[in-house]
Amino acid sequence: MNKKHLIGIIIVLIISGGVIYFQLKNTPINSLIQAAKSLNPSFLILVFAIMILSYVFEAGILATLSYERKKEYSTWAFFRIPLIQALFNAITPLSTGGQPSQLVAMMQMGMKGARATSILLMKFIIYQICVLFAYVSTIAFGFKMIAGRFSGLALFIFIGFLIHISSIMFLLAVMFAYNWTKKITLWIMKILEKVFGTKRVDSWRQSTLNQIETFYQEGQKLKREKKKLLIASILTIGQLLCFYSIPYFILLALNLHPSWLAVTGMNIMIIMFMAIVPIPGASGGAEFSFQTLFSIFISSNALLTLGMFLWRFTTYFLGLILGVVGWIIKPKKVEES
Known part of the structure; x- marks a missing residue:
């Protein structure tokens, strides 16, 4: 980690500290203590276990896509990769550091850069396709209720949805309409030349x-590896189900019993909203959106505040802490032939 990453951690801690101070200022400490005493310990342990399981699923995806060479690497070598990704997602704006950090972690275990990049791209393609179904179904069945009750927040959620879907649709177009995508891209670049000039647009065009070429080649590779594609897809669904279900089990730990579908849909919409918050970890925006949307399920302000703290720690700070451990403890390096 360099100076910029440390600055990211400091920014996150300052904003999160401000959120905690604001919440404690408006919530009597005795109410929080009483709420904490009433927590169901079994479900609380389950919350952390499910979050760890999501990392296990992600490590399994990477091991599966590493083909026949996966047996040469230790279990820790693969498990630390999603932890490091969680760390750098947490401390960089818009989670831009997650992908590069995974590449570095895979090279630290001895994998060549080109092969590691190929595996990460295949993982990215599978992940985006699985996420597409989650986002579309959530907007189709749950957005109307949010738009009616929280119109301001609903607008930002919809913008986040459009950003996600645009990138996913571009990826699918590359995989299934390669020539058409290239033609459309060249046509758009010609239009941009009139606005930004030929020299600048030339670099955009080439990039x-x-x-497009890289995603297409990796997509073709995936189509040939049908068994690994199936296994990686199942593991990705498991990873997403674990991650999306965290708020539901937190509510169970708070002795509330809402609908799993309703709570999971709310969580997915929060993730869409977080995509447009340019602060590391979407600090501030994440807490605000959670408290706004989950007020539907939690009437007590003390329980809502406690639930928000548990959710933020489990899905954000736990990964940050484990990511630091993963970054420090490097695996035995196995050089590829």
């Missing part, structure tokens, strides 16, 4: 065409 975009290179990405």
